Amino acid sequence: MCDACLPPAPPDRRTVEEGTDLLPAFDSAGLVTCVTQHADTGEVLMVAHMNGEALARTIETGEAWYWSRSRRTLWHKGDTSGQIQSVVEMRVDCDQDAIVLKVRVGGDGGCCHTGRRSCFYRTVPVGVPVEKAILKHTEG
């Protein structure tokens, strides 16, 4: 087996953390985590996952694509609901296993399958014993 036939060495840490190459660190399921926030307010709308294809389509189209773990399919967010997420900015973290999307949302502006604007519609109290941590609805 010649050197050219060997699989490429994994990128070293400095290349991943300080370089300008996109080198996604997919987990054992082939996914990276994606945090999607509203481009204007910073509100976190959802946390989802992307495989390589979803990541590539998001970059190329400027609209958010995810991998649906429950349905095991590529998922063009808003395809049926009209809640298309147009990407204003995309960021990647130090070890390249997480993505941030800053988006504007089409259709009725919703994001969560429960009908709300954001999936994070409940607060958790802090500074209390965990058994007294009663969630509080703060949206619709």
Add this chain to the structure above:
Amino acid sequence: MCDACLPPAPPDRRTVEEGTDLLPAFDSAGLVTCVTQHADTGEVLMVAHMNGEALARTIETGEAWYWSRSRRTLWHKGDTSGQIQSVVEMRVDCDQDAIVLKVRVGGDGGCCHTGRRSCFYRTVPVGVPVEKAILKHTEG
């Protein structure tokens, strides 16, 4: 085996999504995903993970605790660096497998192990072929 001896039934979807009980949906590794953002600017600082103990300590102390997957230990963020994250608001998503923390950061205000304020210090271009997606440093 009597009814009282049986393990409790998993909570139904409506209870998880619409209820006021904290019912974290830990993954197979016993973790939920945590997105930590700056309470004042909305900037996403980091994405990390919490096991039950980290979640409970965060709720009870009002400071961010995580589970370090690489070191396999509980991790009180800032314990050595002084970059303690004081929780201003904590939120949970629809299916309770993700947490958002809005924090203020102690010490020098940093968060990333590379020394930066946020782990998301590089942008990914959109609207380009993925092979031309060259990252751009936007901080430090």
